[in-house]
Amino acid sequence: MPALTTATLPSLAGSLPVPTYDRSGVRAGIVHLGVGAFHRSHQALYVDRLLEQGTAQEWGFCGVGVLPSDRRMAEVMAAQDCLYTLVVRHPDGSAEARVVGSIVEYLLAPDDPEAVVEKMASETTRIVSLTVTEGGYNIAATTGEFDATDPDVVADLRPGAALRTSFGLVTEALVRRRDRGLPPFTVVSCDNIQHNGDVARGSFAAFATLRDPSLGEWVQREVAFPNSMVDRITPATTDEDRADVAARFGVEDGWPVVCEPFTQWVLEDRFPLGRPPLEEAGVQVVADVDPYERMKLRLLNAGHQALAYLGTLAGYRLVHDAAQDPLFQRLLLGYMEEEATPTLLPVPGIDLDAYRRQLLERFANPAIRDTLARLAFDGSERLTKWLLPVVRDNLARDGEVRRSAAVVAGWARYSEGVDEQGAPIEIADRRRERLTANARRQREEPLAFLADREVFGDLVDDERFTGPYLETLASLHERGARATLEALVGDPVR
Numbered sequence: 212m213p214a215l216t217t218a219t220l221p222s223l224a225g226s227l228p229v230p231t232y233d234r235s236g237v238r239a240g241i242v243h244l245g246v247g248a249f250h251r252s253h254q255a256l257y258v259d260r261l262l263e264q265g266t267a268q269e270w271g272f273c274g275v276g277v278l279p280s281d282r283r284m285a286e287v288m289a290a291q292d293c294l295y296t297l298v299v300r301h302p303d304g305s306a307e308a309r310v311v312g313s314i315v316e317y318l319l320a321p322d323d324p325e326a327v328v329e330k331m332a333s334e335t336t337r338i339v340s341l342t343v344t345e346g347g348y349n350i351a352a353t354t355g356e357f358d359a360t361d362p363d364v365v366a367d368l369r370p371g372a373a374l375r376t377s378f379g380l381v382t383e384a385l386v387r388r389r390d391r392g393l394p395p396f397t398v399v400s401c402d403n404i405q406h407n408g409d410v411a412r413g414s415f416a417a418f419a420t421l422r423d424p425s426l427g428e429w430v431q432r433e434v435a436f437p438n439s440m441v442d443r444i445t446p447a448t449t450d451e452d453r454a455d456v457a458a459r460f461g462v463e464d465g466w467p468v469v470c471e472p473f474t475q476w477v478l479e480d481r482f483p484l485g486r487p488p489l490e491e492a493g494v495q496v497v498a499d500v501d502p503y504e505r506m507k508l509r510l511l512n513a514g515h516q517a518l519a520y521l522g523t524l525a526g527y528r529l530v531h532d533a534a535q536d537p538l539f540q541r542l543l544l545g546y547m548e549e550e551a552t553p554t555l556l557p558v559p560g561i562d563l564d565a566y567r568r569q570l571l572e573r574f575a576n577p578a579i580r581d582t583l584a585r586l587a588f589d590g591s592e593r594l595t596k597w598l599l600p601v602v603r604d605n606l607a608r609d610g611e612v613r614r615s616a617a618v619v620a621g622w623a624r625y626s627e628g629v630d631e632q633g634a635p636i637e638i639a640d641r642r643r644e645r646l647t648a649n650a651r652r653q654r655e656e657p658l659a660f661l662a663d664r665e666v667f668g669d670l671v672d673d674e675r676f677t678g679p680y681l682e683t684l685a686s687l688h689e690r691g692a693r694a695t696l697e698a699l700v701g702d703p704v705r
Contacts, residue, residue, distance in 0.1 A: 214463045215310065217292040223310065226461045227296070230312035232262045237315050239273035242331050242396075244377050245342040246274035246284060251295055251311065252445040252470040254340060254401055259313040260492040269335075270487040273316040275327050277343065277377050281319060287465040288317040296456050296467040300578035308460050308467075324374040331384030331396065337484035339384075340399040341411065343377055346592035346641060347402065348414040351665065357417035368421055378418035385419075385430065397435040397482045403512055404596055405504050408438035408479065437479035438500040440507050444573060445470040446581035471579055473569075477503040502556040506563070509551040511570055512597040514543050517614070518574065519586035520621035524631060524692035530581040534574035538693065541700040543571060546614040553611075554604040584639070590622055591642040591666050599667070606675060613679045617699055620683035621692070623660035626650035631691050642666070654688065657681050 213219040220229045241258070243250060254272075261267035274293070276285050287295075293314040300306050320327045331339055341347070349358050358364070366372055367379030374380050385395050398415065400407035412431065420427025448466055456467045477495040480486075490496045497503070515530075521542070522533035533539050547567045555563070602615045627650040628636050638647055645663065652659040661671045661680060670676050686695040 212457060212461060212463050215291045215294050215296065215465075217294065219462075220294075220310065223460075223462055228309040230259070230262070230294075230310060232265070232268075232312070234271075234312050234315055236268055237262060237271035237313070238269045238335060239316050239330075240270045240335055241338040241340055242273045242275060242327075242336050243314075243340045243342070244275045244277055244380075245344070245347070246276060246281075246288075246314070246317065247342060248448060248468050248470075249441075249443065249445045250274075250342045250401070251314070251468045252297060253441055253443050253474060253476065254342075255311055255313045256297060256474070257476060257489055257492040257494055258487060259311045261487055261489070262313055264491065266491070267487040270338075271313055271315040273318065273330055273336075274314050275330075275380075276317070276319045276321075277375075277380070279321050282321075284466065285317060285319040285322075288314070290465060293317055296460065296462060296464045298452070298456060298460075298467060298469045299472050300469055300576070301472055302572075302576045302578055304578055306455075306459060306578070308456070310462075320380060321375065324380060327380050328374065328383045328387065331381065332387040332391070332393075334393055336396055338397050338399060338482070338486065339381060340401055341377065342401045344589065344592070345402055345404055345596055346589055347377065348400075348404070348410050349376075349378070350410065350414060355413075357414050359417070359421055364418065364421075367418075376418075378415060381415060382419050382422060382426070382430070385434065386426065389429070394484060395430075395434045397437065397484060397486070399437055399439060399478075401439055401441045403441070403508060403593075405508055405600065406438055406501065407504070408436040412436040435481045435483050437481040438504065439479065440475070440477040440500050440503040442475040442507050442511065443470050443473060444576075444579060444581060446579055447585060449580075469579070471573055471576055473573055475507075497559075502558040503561075505555050506558050506561065506566070508597050509554060509601050510547050510567060512593070513551060513601060513618075514547065514570060514574070515586045516590070516594045516598050516622070517542060517546060517618045519583050519590070520618065520625040521692055521696065523583050523587065523625060523636065524621060524687065525696070526631070526692075528583055530583055530586065531575050531577045531579065533583065534571065535577075538696050538700065540571055542614060542617075542696055543574075545700055546618075549611050550605060550613075550615055551601050553608070554601050584637070587625065588639045589641060590626075591640050591646060594619070594622060595666060599670070602670065602676060606673060609675075612676055613699065616676055616679035617683040617695070619661070620680050620687060623650055623653060623684060624687040624692075626660065627653075653684065657684060 298308045363376045400411040416427045416430040419430045480496045518533050527533040626646045649660045
């Protein structure tokens with residue numbers, strides 16, 4: 212069976228679509244930090260579509276691994292000439308695949324940070340994009356301030372440091388461009404954070420200010436940070452996925468990507484040095500992303516949080532199994548209709564009722580086999596950015612918060628680290644030790660988890676929230692997740 216490389220593409224063309232464009236003529240005009248499954252199922256695919264149309268030859272990707280854990284990706288990209296197989300899995304079990312070729316170069320920053328900086332400082336680089344996760348912007352959940360005490364940030368601020376953070380790498384590249392008389396590249400965050408471009412500007416400008424206050428002012432003033440909204444459910448690749456790609460499509464791929472059929476990218480049109488014609492590949496280029504961001508983060512991402520914690524407590528491990536349960540469907544639809552939707556702005560061109568129903572269908576896709584553990588990862592960064600804004604908006608308008616409070620209580624019960632059968636739950640969170648310690652005190656001190664003001668701010672002081680939170684937490688301890696949800700959701704779904 213042929214391994215996936217440039218040399219084997221002609222022999223693979225009979226079994227799945229491969230790039231028909233000349234990759235040797237594609238120039239990397241975009242440097243992307245954080246080349247994981249999502250980037251390869253999403254942004255890289257949109258540019259691949261343009262390349263297939265005969266455009267965007269100057270807009271290929273140079274991928275960058277920022278973390279030491281990115282070494283395996285670097286090895287696979289090197290072995291496969293940066294090619295990979297993208298597999299779209301449909302609910303009926305059918306699958307369609309293609310080889311994507313829009314990533315034409317890959318650099319591993321821990322091995323050679325200077326090469327990464329020089330790549331971004333090059334005149335040919337006009338966009339730097341990011342998928343560095345919700346926690347990758349080094350912002351405190353409650354204060355919204357950049358954490359200047361982070362050890363990696365402190366290290367990167369030392370003169371002559373071997374740069375290890377995205378802040379250090381990007382800032383140094385911007386400095387070199389400024390010194391060389393080159394205009395700054397555009398920085399595009401593609402992470403699931405409301406106003407992600409504004410958040411990125413705040414973080415990078417804060418780092419630049421720590422290095423030199425005048426540099427921070429220059430970054431704030433001169434560098435464009437358009438906001439964006441991105442959406443495609445893309446679970447982590449498994450060995451079973453690799454075997455399936457080999458069996459179905461006859462290619463050995465060290466790191467294929469599997470995803471759902473749905474994809475969406477909404478992007479503000481602020482690119483001083485130009486951009487690919489992304490609208491020709493299906494991207495919605497708009498003046499204001501905010502309504503779309505709120506819709507996606509507060510419906511899809513916050514809905515995922517409800518499934519992650521309460522679904523695990525109810526005994527599920529896969530997303531589609533929980534999402535096919537009528538009990539969870541009632542929970543999700545009630546949350547979306549009565550708590551999340553009232554906090555949204557008008558969303559041009561979107562039928563929200565159809566969007567909500569479509570989300571339930573997407574969650575329930577059995578072909579994706581996404582895990583609840585993936586959704587539960589780093590809740591202290593994710594839940595606080597996706598669900599708590601809904602809570603705060605509803606408290607401000609004296610709106611409904613019962614289901615949101617139940618989700619937070621589910622997270623608190625989950626964070627005890629043991630399920631209802633006494634089996635351990637692996638807590639994957641950067642604040643794991645503190646969260647678990649607080650959660651394990653809550654049977655004697657019921658508000659111990661919620662009292663962490665660094666995570667929850669002043670929610671513990673509002674009885675409109677603590678009332679339903681404590682009621683749900685007590686029920687989870689006494690009766691378990693299913694009985695608790697049955698009492699919460701009431702009438703069957705309409």
